[in-house]
Amino acid sequence: MTGIVAVLECRAVSKSFGALLALNGVDLALREGEILGIIGPNGAGKSTLFNVIAGLERPTSGTVYYRGCSMSGLPTHAVCRMGIAKTFQIPRFFPRLTVLENVLVAGLYGKGAGLREAQREAEEWLNFVGLVDKAGSPAAKLSISERRRLDLARVLATGAQVILLDENMAGLSHNEMEAAVSLVRSVRDRGKSLMVIEHVMRAIVGVADRVVVLNYGEKIAEGSPGEVMRDPAVINAYLGEAYA
Template sequence: MAGALLELDRVTKRFGRVVIADDLSLAVAAGDTVGVVGPNGAGKTSLFGLISGDLAPDAGQVVFDGAPVTRLDAAARCRLGIGRTYQVPRPFGDMTVFENVLVAAQQGGGLRRRASYAAAAWALEATAMTRQANVPAGRLGLLQRKRLEIARAVASHPRLLLLDEVAGGLTDPEVAQLVGIVRAFNAEGMAVVWIEHVVRALTAVVDRLICLAGGVFVGDGDPAAVLADPRVREVFLGNDVTRGLDGSPHPDEAVGSDR
């Protein structure tokens, strides 16, 4: 796809007999907002690993900003502009919030001296974590740990932000706050690809929704259309994942977490 920021070109990945990516092709343009849903064990997090460099594909190619990055590790891809979060935040508990984000700016983004301090300060302000800057990360509550995880991911000012279930376990007001933060990053020009089981959070942000199951994309397009697709409904074993699109209560458990 001409002008795509990220491209997966026929990417395949297997773990023994388990296929988590079966000849997958995907294009994401600069500034896009894309949601990813799928059943437990569908390989959604592994998809992020293939994009970020945590996993190497068995076949196919990963292209970022027009250049192949398939052979580059996660650190190199981060410095090119790919930032990601992880399902379970693992901050350095004995370090302060600011120190955690500073490490991300320096080691992940390759920034030094004033640039790294400025980037860390910006990331904390953007995630509403400035007041916790001097708090040891191990003392944070769930919402603050989620925000810190995002702050670390954006400290290098990535062009592509990969969010892995950052809304899980949060209350409705906390989810609303998180949605506002993600929207703001997209408004800054970051492309966002977001794996999430809290579907109402996705539909509040993304313009495109992808459903991954069995190593293939079984749905890709307008979020409401994808959630209404019979193939997607079948993936979720008959669960009504479209509830919540009209403001009605949403069964978050309809879309499970991934491994």
């Protein structure tokens, strides 16, 4: 990556929980405007990687850089204000607030925007994810696919330039997934850079420019979706013989 400063870079990032090494010396870089897929078996450390990047967990060693600046020790709200926001593997929202209010809260928290600006932007993002019709409904009433889109609207409303999506397409039907894939691509078209964790290979192939594969906390492969899917180490650790 000579001459190009990555938007986000992890250098030798490790995270242990007691005796368990959830991340072991992970190096990776997210380029400007890129969609980077993160795949690997259950327990490989994917969500832990996102938690470390987002400041929810401190790395045991190693450093995360945002546009070349170390983010070591920054709490999650500071990381968010710098421009990095993530969804949770299990969507988190305020069930009794309306859909619009949920997005509004994210805008107020993430950007420290004024109420008017946050309100205008919340409506814009709801329109972008196709939830304008539900703006006044309690969030608890949303379907799975609507909750995923609410989650996306909330991270976008923070104003973050780097968006981390943790299995945001899990549990969607075929058609919903196709729609979700094009929605994620249109997020990138708005100038964002994304890291996307997904187990469904069809989603990863549809969305990712490049893929990093984790296994037992280590990066075992990196490349285009086609390259990693043909990689014997990846087939062996994750995809199984059906892909071979």
